[in-house]
Amino acid sequence: MTIQEATAEIAIIGAGPCGLTFARLLEQHGMTDYAVYERDAGRTANRAGGSLDLRPGSGQRALEEAGLIDEFKRLARYEDTVFTIYDTKGKEHLRLGEGRDAPEIDRLQLQEILLDSVPEDKVRWGHALVDAQLGSDGRPVLTFGNGVKVSGFKLVVGTDGAWSKVRPLITPSKPVYTGRTYFETRIQPTNPLYESAISLLGRGSTSAVGDNHILLSQKQGDASYRLYLGFQMPEHILRQGGQYDLSDADKVEAARSMLLDDKHYGTWAESYKQLIRHATDFRGWSLYSLPAAGLSEGGEQGWKAVSGVTLAGDAAHLTPPNGEGVNLAMTDALDLAGRISRWTGLSEGERTQDALDAVVREYEAIMLPRGLKSISKGHMMTDIMFAESHEPFVKLLKSFIQMEGKKETDGGS
Ligand SMILES: Cc1cc2nc3c(=O)[nH]c(=O)nc-3n(C[C@H](O)[C@H](O)[C@H](O)COP(=O)(O)OP(=O)(O)OC[C@H]3O[C@@H](n4cnc5c(N)ncnc54)[C@H](O)[C@@H]3O)c2cc1C
Structure with a gap:
């Protein structure tokens, strides 16, 4: 060459x-x-x-x-810009970010x-x-x-x-793999569950945390919702040919069943399980650093x-x-x-x-x-x-709000 x-x-x-x-x-x-x-x-x-x-x-x-x-x-x-934190049963614990630049x-x-x-x-x-x-x-x-x-x-x-x-x-x-992976999925405006998703997730982003699992939602510019379901899992199972290789439609359904079992989101609020049952467009996002x-x-x-x-x-x-x-x-x-x-x-x-x-x-x-x-x-x-509970996340974000407030009072220093 x-x-x-x-x-x-x-x-x-x-x-x-x-x-x-x-x-x-x-x-x-x-x-x-x-x-x-x-x-x-x-x-x-x-x-x-x-x-x-x-x-x-x-x-x-x-x-x-x-x-x-x-x-x-x-x-x-x-x-x-609004961000809301819930627990696994759908109870709201913190809402912040309204009007944030x-x-x-x-x-x-x-x-x-x-x-x-x-x-x-x-x-x-x-x-x-x-x-x-x-x-x-x-x-x-x-x-x-x-x-x-x-x-x-x-x-x-x-x-x-x-x-x-x-x-x-x-x-x-x-x-290096952090040990955590997200299953990224969507609720599109054409999804039969879309209206329920609007009342559950609203605008901005939400995060339900507990049992060492997280369910994040993010409203998109095209009005759809992106959902991220994250927890600890081996690095290789999402790879090509792996147990949950999401390019294979059968394995997508196997992943959905796994997500709904009691080790994962099976004990969470019914509204979250409904989202998982109806979500489409599965992709994997393994977290590396x-x-x-x-x-x-x-x-x-x-x-x-x-x-x-x-x-x-x-x-x-x-x-x-x-x-x-x-x-x-x-x-x-x-x-x-x-x-x-x-x-x-x-x-x-x-x-x-x-x-x-x-x-x-x-x-x-x-x-x-x-x-x-x-x-x-x-x-x-x-x-x-x-984490095991939503509480440390709530505490952390409250400390961020306090720090931002302090910066404003100090004139941004
Ligand atoms: C699912 C997801 C959600 C995220 N959400 C957020 C968020 O809410 N807020 C936030 O701040 N950050 C978020 N991030 C992180 C954010 O996207 C990245 O930090 C940011 O995109 C980094 O920008 P970058 O240009 O450095 O790299 P990248 O966005 O990764 O862009 C790299 C570019 O290089 C190209 N490229 C890669 N390899 C090669 C190659 N070998 N030869 C030529 N071109 C190549 C790629 O195609 C791409 O265009 C998220 C990331 C992901 C994956």
């Missing part, structure tokens, strides 16, 4: 929220010498979604700097806004990175699944999510500064869900793009590889501790959300 010479200075691997926000911010800074390489075949190839809440100091700030806040506000669902947007809508904001020819669809190595000149050589091999970029930014193929250039750390060692410098598994390479978003700091993943990914994009713009602003003679590496190291110095904090919060929240 011949190695092509890069036709851009910066390669961005992955057109998710992080990669696209970064691309758009580069455009805003007048830096147009970049290319985004994405695994999906085209913009409509991957309809996997979910609803994301964008927060003022992070996700929304990135969109403001990207000049896209008005597009976001047009689609953002301010009426869906963290509106929801569907992942696909966010991706559309970002894609529309960068020139079409900047995104190279159908380019799944399969390998990244350092060449004899010390520069990364990227090999894609479609047979393309490219080298010569001044900077490769891995924004390719949980299973990043850029990451091995920086750390041998790999995501990068080990902290992978984000710390030094040690065999540690983070190593590499000339011309960095990571951002989930590729850098995959965490069990803590409600911040996308916000942090977009903040990384903001921090990195700001530093790159300083480098592009240098005079011709000063725009060296060393100068570029120096600004990238500055970015990593703030991104890594922030990522570590997020991973630790993700583990703490997962333990609480999959």
Whole structure:
């Protein structure tokens, strides 16, 4: 396979929220010498979604700097910020978030806004990175699944999510299974149970917790509900050919029966069991996290500064869900793009590889501790959300409200 010479200075691997926000911010800074390489075949190839809440100091700030806040506000669902916690019998214990400035947007809508904001020819669809190595000149050589091999970029930014193929250039750390998995399902507006779902789940998100299980619901932009049924289970049973391989219709029904047995949701309120009986579109979401060692410098598994390479978003700091993943990914994009713009602003003679590496190291110095904090919060929240009782979760969220209130009284410090 011949190695092509890069036709851009910066390669961005992955057109998710992080990669696209970064691309758009580069455009805003007048830096147009970049290319985004994405695994999906085209913009409509991957309809996997979910609803994301964008927060003022992070996700929304990135969109403001990207000049896209008005597009976001047009689609953002301010009426869906409410979050309610129940126990397994359907008794309400906490309701919060009404009027909170963290509106929801569907992942696909966010991706559309970002894609529309960068020139079409900047995104190279159908380019799944399969390998990244350092060449004899010390520069990364990227090999894609479609047979393309490219080298010569001044900077490769891995924004390719949980299973990043850029990451091995920086750390041998790999995501570790947390022991917990969600069955993701839907109640569509056409579902016979939809009207009951509206009265049970309402707007925004809900979470019923107990018996080391959780049932989360999230209202979507298309009025459907996404349900996440999570608990501890072996990693392999959702895999292809596994006991609950959800690509097999018979195994979906076996999974439904298992979910309804007394070891899982069988003893929960009848209204929750009805949701499980009628839910459709089953998918699995096993929760993984990068080990902290992978984000710390030094040690065999540690983070190593590499000339011309960095990571951002989930590729850098995959965490069990803590409600911040996308916000942090977009903040990384903001921090990195700001530093790159300083480098592009240098005079011709000063725009060296060393100068570029120096600004990238500055970015990593703030991104890594922030990522570590997020991973630790993700583990703490997962333990609480999959607990024996709803009480620790209620207590935790009350403490978050108090902290937010305190920040407001202190003037946001
Ligand atoms: C079901 C679910 C629900 C979630 N809910 C929330 C939530 O409510 N709030 C929140 O803040 N976060 C949530 N998250 C986490 C959030 O989605 C991520 O933190 C965020 O999307 C990270 O953005 P990213 O761009 O770094 O990575 P990703 O969103 O993973 O994007 C990576 C991109 O890279 C592409 N890619 C992957 N591998 C390759 C390759 N080898 N070559 C080329 N391209 C590649 C992918 O196709 C994708 O486009 C959720 C995640 C999931 C899975």
